[in-house]
Amino acid sequence: MIYVTDGSFEGILSAIFEAYENKEIPESIVSRDFYQISLDTDVKEIHTNEEKSGRVYNAIIEKMSHEALETIYKAWLSEHYEVGTALYKYVKIGLKIGKKVLSYLQNPDVLLVNDLAHKVAFESHRFLGILRFKKLKNGLYYSRIEPDNNITMLIAEHFAQRMSDQSWIIHDAKRNVYALYDTNEIVFTNEEIPITSDGIVDTMFEQLWKNYFKTIAIESRKNPRLQRQYMPRRYWKNLTEVK
Amino acid sequence: MQLLEKLQILADSAKYDVSCSSSGSNRSNKKGQLGNASMAGICHSWADDGRCISLLKVLFTNYCIYDCKYCVNRVTNDIKRASFTPDELCELTIEFYRRNYIEGLFISSAVIKSPDYTMELIISALKKLRYEHKFNGYIHVKSIPGADLSLIYQAGLLADRMSINIELPSIQSLKLLAPQKDHQTIIKPMSYVSEQIQGANELTIYRKKQMFVPAGQTTQLIVGATRDNDLTILNLTQELYNRYKLKRVYYSAYVPVNTDTNLPAINTSPPLLREHRIYQADWLLRFYGFNAGELLDENHTSFDTRVDPKCDWALRNLDKFPVEINRAPIETLLRVPGIGFKMAQRIVRARRVAPLSFEDLRRMRVVLKRAQYFITCKGVYYGDADIDSGNLYSILSEKTDTKNIYGQISMFAQPVD
Numbered sequence A: 001m002i003y004v005t006d007g008s009f010e011g012i013l014s015a016i017f018e019a020y021e022n023k024e025i026p027e028s029i030v031s032r033d034f035y036q037i038s039l040d041t042d043v044k045e046i047h048t049n050e051e052k053s054g055r056v057y058n059a060i061i062e063k064m065s066h067e068a069l070e071t072i073y074k075a076w077l078s079e080h081y082e083v084g085t086a087l088y089k090y091v092k093i094g095l096k097i098g099k100k101v102l103s104y105l106q107n108p109d110v111l112l113v114n115d116l117a118h119k120v121a122f123e124s125h126r127f128l129g130i131l132r133f134k135k136l137k138n139g140l141y142y143s144r145i146e147p148d149n150n151i152t153m154l155i156a157e158h159f160a161q162r163m164s165d166q167s168w169i170i171h172d173a174k175r176n177v178y179a180l181y182d183t184n185e186i187v188f189t190n191e192e193i194p195i196t197s198d199g200i201v202d203t204m205f206e207q208l209w210k211n212y213f214k215t216i217a218i219e220s221r222k223n224p225r226l227q228r229q230y231m232p233r234r235y236w237k238n239l240t241e242v243k
Numbered sequence B: 001m002q003l004l005e006k007l008q009i010l011a012d013s014a015k016y017d018v019s020c021s022s023s024g025s026n027r028s029n030k031k032g033q034l035g036n037a038s039m040a041g042i043c044h045s046w047a048d049d050g051r052c053i054s055l056l057k058v059l060f061t062n063y064c065i066y067d068c069k070y071c072v073n074r075v076t077n078d079i080k081r082a083s084f085t086p087d088e089l090c091e092l093t094i095e096f097y098r099r100n101y102i103e104g105l106f107i108s109s110a111v112i113k114s115p116d117y118t119m120e121l122i123i124s125a126l127k128k129l130r131y132e133h134k135f136n137g138y139i140h141v142k143s144i145p146g147a148d149l150s151l152i153y154q155a156g157l158l159a160d161r162m163s164i165n166i167e168l169p170s171i172q173s174l175k176l177l178a179p180q181k182d183h184q185t186i187i188k189p190m191s192y193v194s195e196q197i198q199g200a201n202e203l204t205i206y207r208k209k210q211m212f213v214p215a216g217q218t219t220q221l222i223v224g225a226t227r228d229n230d231l232t233i234l235n236l237t238q239e240l241y242n243r244y245k246l247k248r249v250y251y252s253a254y255v256p257v258n259t260d261t262n263l264p265a266i267n268t269s270p271p272l273l274r275e276h277r278i279y280q281a282d283w284l285l286r287f288y289g290f291n292a293g294e295l296l297d298e299n300h301t302s303f304d305t306r307v308d309p310k311c312d313w314a315l316r317n318l319d320k321f322p323v324e325i326n327r328a329p330i331e332t333l334l335r336v337p338g339i340g341f342k343m344a345q346r347i348v349r350a351r352r353v354a355p356l357s358f359e360d361l362r363r364m365r366v367v368l369k370r371a372q373y374f375i376t377c378k379g380v381y382y383g384d385a386d387i388d389s390g391n392l393y394s395i396l397s398e399k400t401d402t403k404n405i406y407g408q409i410s411m412f413a414q415p416v417d
């Protein structure tokens, strides 16, 4: 039996609920986006349901801890094609052994969830550093990012605290997710916000920054391999100093 | 002079100071103001030499009245000179910060007119940043050797971190290469700052928190400008951590910039591998429970070029191995070559749930290449050579072109001695 969800976090939790309710053991829980129809397996379409997902959500907190919920949520943000199944197995083990599931790294599913959550946390931390704002003509600060994982939700709060007196937009161009901050609150949206390139007028400080970046390296220690290890090439096109 | 040119000159002369970290402070922001500090520190970019860029690192001025032999800015060098105004410095910091280029400012300076005069200039810029611009980002300030302690105190109230660079690891070297700097002008402010930090911490118990360099103080030692060996450097490091409670000691492989009979020739490559080994040893002191005497001694005064200091230690202490992964306390696991701090924690956590097999370790991505010779799992030894076979050194030696992280980089790696 394969459960097919809409891929949302609540969708996966709803599927987990149904597995328990129907006393079924689905072989996998997959997102519609990844699912390829095959003829010889049973497929069940799962409808995302707030009440069902809410019950699983609460059970995770009660039986396993907030930390486990955080791990599960972060792992989901990785958008890994097997994350639905792994989360299902993780929750199953967690409901049995409780909080200890966090440490049970001998188990491949627990390890996978743990690794995915770790990857997501690592990339969010990285983006606290390598995200760049450009000042627009109208005074707004705009940032375009293309992270591997869906991290906008995780990083927005940091910038709201830090740049609390400036309005900004963080735009995940891969997923078309926007975080908008107006010096008061953060709003997340998928609705396209038009940013034209002639709205960006920020040459002076970008020039100063590029120049600083070049100057600060020590010639006789040049080490492009090490540089790329810390700051992989795929991120460069949104990085002012190396673009 | 244009701001662009000034920035170029004053960043260029600041680049040999290697400390860049922005960690250790949790200064918070107030609504409607700019900036905060992150306890863990954040790297914003990596320069072409692979070093992290976290702070805007510049000199206030590179005009200097001193003549330290190893330094680009010494008075007898004919180089372009510039000074920022406090306003220019504030503008650069704030505008860079708003675009998320940096965590804050690292301000250092050559000595213009006098140490006190220089320190006052720096303080006036920092006051502007903190009070006029309400800037709560990270500030690392260098205290100028010879400046009055009351000025150092004022700077400490504005900064998150403070450093005073020892640079030369022994008094003899200092006499030779920086004759105008008395070693007391370095040690005195360092112990003063260390006392103030402790005092501020004690005060917090009774009163409202008074922030005095909340992220502590650091220093830098130059490696390879003098004849001082690794043992001298490591003993000094240990003393700095124990006695002065420094947060970090940084090491900078010497890049020759001047010609002098007492210095390495101008075309000498910086000793990056040696710097790397010293950093590894420094981590062993700070996080792995080693002390300097275990790593080096009078008969063993420099680090091995082909094995890291922990491995070197283990090979000299084979009688302490192998250790059982499922029972050894964490302090013992930390001494196993190939097992790092994070991994030791994961092992200890996981084995509380169920005993670990060799396969489990592999799956958890413990790097077993080196560890296999020093551990047993459920009593079984998995190393593919016997621990007493006498050829572990050659098995564990790094090949000349390893993918090693810190300074050991293929082309420029210069094994020392």
Ligand code: SF4
Pocket (backbone or CB within 6 Å): B064, B065, B066, B067, B068, B071, B072, B073, B074, B075, B109, B110, B111
């Ligand atoms: S005082 Fe500082 S800047 Fe001046 S020459 Fe000595 S090391 Fe260089």
